[in-house]
Amino acid sequence: MLEFLESITGVPTPLLFGQLLLGLINGAFYAMLSLGLAVIFGLLNIINFTHGAQFMMGAFVAWMLLNWLGLGYWWALLLAPLIVGATGVIIERTMISRLYKLDHLYGLLLTFGIGLMIEGVFRNEFGSSGLPYRIPAELQGAWDLGFMFMPIYRGWVVLFALICCLATWLVIEKTRLGAYLRAATENAALVQAFGVNVPRMITLTYGAGVALAALAGVLAAPIYSVNPQMGTNLIIVVFAVVVIGGMGSILGSVLTGFGLGIIEGLTKVYWPEASATVIFVIMAIVLLTRPAGLFGRA
């Protein structure tokens, strides 16, 4: 069976599946981050350029909780999104909320500036080299799947990201809160007229989107080294993912994120030099054929 697969794909099976798994993991991060961006964009109409920095803060808060307070991975998974989300709430209340009446591009510029500040502060404090974060004891080791060794932690990341995305979808599509949110996305003034506190909802939505980024950061901490630049390079790719998927649908964001991660992984097998640029090329092709994005509304 494996020999047969090798003869079709032309590459050693462990290499193929290894890269596929790596692609799935990258896809998990793309999905979680683009989901947060889409939720924020839906209600606030701004692209949150700070998203990458907030992803990085999630990883750093996990590191600080462990090294300064002795609180391990499972605590970080709970606390880091809350802490970073709270900073997001402060940012929204003190700064972003002043811009809603202006051109949306000012929101982009503001959040870009905030992102620079956060990244600079962390670089001053921790340097650029990166800090290690150990995989929690419960998730160490690997399963032998027959055709490859699957590190348990990596499987966990993919599974947990899927659960997060599904939970977000359930909240937005199936709960009363989500119904308010969708209604406010369509027409905020009308929802406010019905007595819903829209400004508070906007603040909490921003906080939730940021918390999702921080959660992705905690998941990423044991895989990538924790360093101040980890978010910025990722977020540019996520922007391309958002353009490809369009920000109209939640499941669309998730599907696009995972799909592009897998494509990127496969490119690493067959044409390693192109793996850094393949997502941008796909973005160009999608723009030429379907400008609104695969799942977007024009």
Added chain:
Amino acid sequence: MASETTAGTIAPATSADGVWGFSRAQLAALGVLIAFLAIAPFFLYPVFLMKLLCFALFACAFNLLIGYVGLLSFGHAAYFGMGGYIAGYTAKAYGISPEIAVLAGAAVAGIQGWVFGWIAIRRQGIYFAMITLAMAQMVYFFCVQAPFTGGEDGIQAIPRGSLFGSISLASDMTMYWFVAAVFLIGFLLVHRIIHSPYGQVLKAIRENEPRATSLGYRTDDYKLVAFILSATLAGVAGGVKSLVFGIATLTDVHWSMSGEVVLMTLVGGLGTVFGPVVGAAVIVTMQNYLAEMGAWVTVIQGAIFVAVVLAFRRGIVGEIAHALRVKL
């Protein structure tokens, strides 16, 4: 997005006051600028001034898009950096004279702007910014791997050569006059474009694109030409910069360079003629004085972004013009 800073200031192409579309206040400012260019190298370090002028030209090119068409390109480093690489490579590998090298860099940047602009103008606003950023990141990865760029080392020891094959640019003073001339030509060119009938249509698109369309203008074509012009000028700025310093590196194609040119234009004043020059002067000077502070420069730049967006959206020149009730 510059509409609120310049609302109601659209002058007809042939404004009665002033020369070449410059108002009286602008002529005075232009006089100050030219006087500064003439005197400055005798008081200030010429290499610093040349760096400043390269960035000023880069910011003017960027301002053509954001200030007059309302398009926020977040990937202008791609054209600036590529202009630098091509000019540096052709000057070093083929030993061609500097003006041809810069033109080669500008041409490649312009073609690149044509392709990327053609793709990016399919979307507007925030999407346009994200697409241009992503395209520029693609160029960055290309430059990391392409053999002619020298990867992490960049292209080093680029010769300045002799202008038109006869005037050696080896001395900083001679090079300065060349750079100052290129800057001034580029600056006046941007001004001329803005005040041409074509420029008036660009402003109409900025103010109300559906209306411009309904008046029969193919707005996408206008935007694309503006994008190509802006990319080409950015390529000129990058090409001259690589000749000045004799080096072309990945720094100039990195996304942070795209952010810097946005910051310069924003600080100086979006949609003002002299704003990008002042903004470039402020930011380059700041970087020069704070160079040893490392990552704090990033923090300060971020803080300036936040402060300008929240409290100071007209920028320095915009505020002065507003206070004096003139156009600058």
